[in-house]
Amino acid sequence: MKDEFDSLAGGSSSGDQGGRELGELEESLRSRCSEGKKLLIPYVTAGMCAEWVEIVLALEAGGADAIEIGIPFSDPMMDGPVIQRASAKALLRGTTPVGVLGELARASLSVPVVVMTYYNLVLHMGHYRMAHELRAAGVSGVIIADLPLEELGPWSSESDGLGIATVLMVAPTTTPQRAAAICKRSQGFVYCVSRMGVTGEQGTLGSAAASLAKRIKGLTDMPVCIGIGVSSAKQAVEACQEADGVVVGSSLVRRVLEGEGTAGVEAFIGEMRRALDSI
Amino acid sequence: MAEPRDSETVGNARSRPGGAPDARGMFGSFGGRFVPESLVAACATLEEAFLDAWADEGYRGELDSILRSYGGRPTPVTDCERVSDDLGVRVILKREDLAHTGSHKINNVVGQALLAKRMGKSRLIAETGAGQHGVATATAAAMFGMDCTVYMGEIDTRRQELNVFRMELLGAQVCPVSSGSQTLKDAVNEALRDWVASVEGTHYCIGSVMGPHPFPFIVRQLQSVIGEESRRQCRELLEGKDPDFVVACVGGGSNAAGTFAGFLDTSSRLIGVEAAGGAALTSGMPGVLHGMKSQILQDEFGQILEASSISAGLDYPGVGPEHAYLAEIGRADYVTAQDDEVLAAFEYLAKREGIIPALESAHAVAWVIREAGRLLPDGSTVLLTLSGRGDKDVAQVRDLMNATR
Ligand SMILES: Cc1ncc(COP(=O)(O)O)c(C=O)c1O
Numbered sequence: 001m002k003d004e005f006d007s008l009a010g011g012s013s014s015g016d017q018g019g020r021e022l023g024e025l026e027e028s029l030r031s032r033c034s035e036g037k038k039l040l041i042p043y044v045t046a047g048m049c050a051e052w053v054e055i056v057l058a059l060e061a062g063g064a065d066a067i068e069i070g071i072p073f074s075d076p077m078m079d080g081p082v083i084q085r086a087s088a089k090a091l092l093r094g095t096t097p098v099g100v101l102g103e104l105a106r107a108s109l110s111v112p113v114v115v116m117t118y119y120n121l122v123l124h125m126g127h128y129r130m131a132h133e134l135r136a137a138g139v140s141g142v143i144i145a146d147l148p149l150e151e152l153g154p155w156s157s158e159s160d161g162l163g164i165a166t167v168l169m170v171a172p173t174t175t176p177q178r179a180a181a182i183c184k185r186s187q188g189f190v191y192c193v194s195r196m197g198v199t200g201e202q203g204t205l206g207s208a209a210a211s212l213a214k215r216i217k218g219l220t221d222m223p224v225c226i227g228i229g230v231s232s233a234k235q236a237v238e239a240c241q242e243a244d245g246v247v248v249g250s251s252l253v254r255r256v257l258e259g260e261g262t263a264g265v266e267a268f269i270g271e272m273r274r275a276l277d278s279i
Numbered sequence: 280m281a282e283p284r285d286s287e288t289v290g291n292a293r294s295r296p297g298g299a300p301d302a303r304g305m306f307g308s309f310g311g312r313f314v315p316e317s318l319v320a321a322c323a324t325l326e327e328a329f330l331d332a333w334a335d336e337g338y339r340g341e342l343d344s345i346l347r348s349y350g351g352r353p354t355p356v357t358d359c360e361r362v363s364d365d366l367g368v369r370v371i372l373k374r375e376d377l378a379h380t381g382s383h384k385i386n387n388v389v390g391q392a393l394l395a396k397r398m399g400k401s402r403l404i405a406e407t408g409a410g411q412h413g414v415a416t417a418t419a420a421a422m423f424g425m426d427c428t429v430y431m432g433e434i435d436t437r438r439q440e441l442n443v444f445r446m447e448l449l450g451a452q453v454c455p456v457s458s459g460s461q462t463l464k465d466a467v468n469e470a471l472r473d474w475v476a477s478v479e480g481t482h483y484c485i486g487s488v489m490g491p492h493p494f495p496f497i498v499r500q501l502q503s504v505i506g507e508e509s510r511r512q513c514r515e516l517l518e519g520k521d522p523d524f525v526v527a528c529v530g531g532g533s534n535a536a537g538t539f540a541g542f543l544d545t546s547s548r549l550i551g552v553e554a555a556g557g558a559a560l561t562s563g564m565p566g567v568l569h570g571m572k573s574q575i576l577q578d579e580f581g582q583i584l585e586a587s588s589i590s591a592g593l594d595y596p597g598v599g600p601e602h603a604y605l606a607e608i609g610r611a612d613y614v615t616a617q618d619d620e621v622l623a624a625f626e627y628l629a630k631r632e633g634i635i636p637a638l639e640s641a642h643a644v645a646w647v648i649r650e651a652g653r654l655l656p657d658g659s660t661v662l663l664t665l666s667g668r669g670d671k672d673v674a675q676v677r678d679l680m681n682a683t684r
Contacts, residue, residue, distance in 0.1 A: 075583050077471045077569070078315045118567075121581045121582075123567055145315050146314055148316060169317075
């Protein structure tokens, strides 16, 4: 497996770099990386509580380099219990895609926003309209959890022209051939799934995460981030031994569910920030 | 087992009725593999393993032999004289209620368990609504000596307590699902989540012609034994002719897909009957759920709606993509039956023919009773797949009857 990755690496990174146009998201993340920083991308489910926008602002204040905002879906098959609960609460509160995007637009964040959602919400609104709504809200990237490489066409033909980066995932089981194709097609950054499983906290970060990030780094010059299950400052540091950054979801969302307000959230992210900055 | 006609290859440029889906797993514009990256490799491996097995006489022979010696195949057809006298149309029942565990579900689970064994997997997981597919999976797991976990909405575990006990008796672990609407769709979500984390040693034994490619294709092929047998049996009864109408109930659509598979290239009219409270093909719109693009019940924002009817087995907000395709091209028609006419049909078939149908199957019976002499011309012939027996439903029906009398 490893050798196969190595042999693919030469082909892709040589041709890639020069002609490729960096989007707004990649440009922003790269400039952080070039300052020697590791990327910290917290995730929060939009609408999970009344003060969710303040939470997002606290994440920015705490040192996030970009923020991932989940638009809740009734059937989040890639999510574990914590984000399921947050999604269910958000939907009970009447959260809608357009409502979320309106609130985001008004929040005028200075860091890039990446929306994470499921394909049915995109399909239902229509690819064209969703892309334009995201653009209008100032969103610079999107992760559609259940839209694989093969089915990307109808979406990306609307989003590409508007400069919305579609971030793709690679998993521990992704074949080398496919990983190369995903790296070529991903925009903004490449999202490495740390383990085979859904979102949720874990006691230790498996060794698969770092080795996957290392292999992916060999295939692309785009930033490579590890997500799913990164639960503590210690794990974030561990992940960044190989990766350029981390996405932190369930451990943060759990804190919000447990009632930790903006101060607690800012402190939690601040601690991760300091840990990553001291690598 | 008769050779299914030209369906061994996946990856034709275009799908056609009765054939395999195209390279992306699409039946027309429906189907596909809309899964997180973590499941892509598992689906691809499964597709390869199934195509290999389906082309292998060893696998097909073993499946056939188990279905005969253990599953009760071939199931008979019954020419229902009293019903035919009453309705003025000739009604022939395909008796899946006589298969082991009481429904057509056994055809699917034996095939998938055998496939899982061949792939070196030692654990089966499944979702279940009413419990029929859970019981069938637990049965196959027991027979093959495999571990088994069944996900079931918490509300359904209470509605179908006896089936929970049956599964446990068969050695399965039943996991109540307390997320979302706590019914079948949430059980599917939970099974998919388990599978993401356990793909290496676990096979997801999905219960109907739904989910990401290749599941709708696998389950259709495994259930096509219903249609192959029926076609032969009908020709014996009808002097070489095919029935004018072929009718089956549709939840996810597996008994209907299996039945239709035997008649797609005939001139028989194909009718799928959904529960009025779960009619994805009548009231749904195109969407993506559980890894497939199909007709889905959803609200104005694209959030999935719950289905709700008298029969838990039909309470699914989606439908198998092949049915969405057959509806789109007009090869099959999809209609609905209401709870009250279903109850009446349940009682009618019991009293007139001595057959207590599953509430799911009673939807098909109800439609035939309603449409005899209307959409079904006098003197026409109808093959109706009786997908299961009603033993599991008698307590519920008793309560409903007591409540209305
Ligand atoms: C007896 C019976 N018929 C029909 C169904 C519906 O499934 P399908 O539409 O896949 O045949 C079920 C599902 O539980 C069932 O138990």
